[in-house]
Amino acid sequence: MTIKKFDHIGIAVEELELSLKKWAKVFNFNFSEIEILPSRGVRVAYLFPEEGPAIELISPFGEDSPVRKFLANRGEGIHHLCFQVKDLKKAMVELKEQGLSFLTDCPLPGAGGSQIVFVHPKVLNGVLIELKEKKEEEEKGEET
Ligand code: ZN
Secondary structure (H helix, E strand, O other): OOOOOEEEEEEEEEOOHHHHHHHHHHHHHHHHOOOEEHHHHHEEEEOOEEEEEEEEEEEEEOOOOOOHHHHHOOOOOEEEEEEEEOOHHHHHHHHHOOOOEEEOOOEEEEEEEEEEEEOOHHOOOOOEEEEEOHHHHHHHHHOO
């Protein structure tokens, strides 16, 4: 399977608003609005360098948030890397053929109307990898 783009690096944080302000100020990054993804139990915001992957700050939303567990077990820090793919379902089939598994059976709603899935970190040296398929309109907009 082919990775289209190194999309972002996810960092788990306790205080999203404070962290967003701090990162934006220290590195003079442009940044997004905060988006709530209730079905995934997270709130996210993005910081954008001029080039290269974005930085995604993620903090828990609700009691059952997987990010709350991550923070409790490991503390703040790098949580995952995200690669963008053209066709998420196809990528999942191809990776399954290589013996990889996923944290969920089906893609989940991601930020900005994208579809995402997390690859089980066991076979990838303990690194949690998110695969993302961008919303179609967004992609067309980018190419024009
Ligand atoms: Zn992410």
